[in-house]
Amino acid sequence: MLEQPEWRLHHRTECCIQCNSSRFSGDVKRHRLSRTGDRQLNSALHVMAITQIRHPTAGQAYYQRKRAEGKGHKEALRCLKRRLADVVYRTMIRDRDTSLIAPA
Template sequence: MSSGTCTTLDLTGIGPSGAARLLGDIADIARFTSRAHFASWNGTAPIDASSGEQNRHRLSRAGNRRINRALHIMAIVQLRRDTEGRRYYRRRLAAGKTPMEALRALKRRLSDIVYRQMVADAKLIRTGPEGHAGATLQSSAADPNPKIDTSEKPLPGPAAPQPRPKAG
């Protein structure tokens, strides 16, 4: 954007429908106390799947599936393009993770990025009186003098009686 600010829609892999899904399902990002709380809610927090000597994690099948899908699409788009997400995925593969484990780690990382961006977006929204976004103390009435209410304007005088035409 020209003002130097970034919004959720500017994140690679989030289109208009993804941004609408995030805004619609999340509503107020402030209801999540941390990025870990958000990741748990959207199903990208890893679940321990270790057994014996093998230490592994898997994706949760719980959480908000629509948001999880938006994050999955975001991850796939980032893997297809030359992005930091692709570089992160490749680093996980180089560290010995399986492709599914690397994708899980990428989705969790993208969840953190979306959380951080939505918190930043929420701070950009200025709140007016009583904490309502967009509320102002100025009138939005079309009248140039906002002090005049429609009930204070003079009413036209009484209607003059009109002679009735004679029937017949």
């Protein structure tokens, strides 16, 4: 079995910052992309988000709801990517916790 990498992300906000899908305070329409972070993770989240938008999924409904709220395509896409980042983070934590509990 592969060894788990050391867990550096102790909070879901850290995970979202790492993949550049974090939201800054306030209802600012602009989002300044941080040059730091995991570009491969951001790319994977982008592919996930585009796939969710193209097919009738809960992600598409969320995206359409954000567009109906008056957000533009990029802003609604960023919101969806943030939501997907939360799902990925929860999955990583659940997998880590179950691997620590499982007998060797």
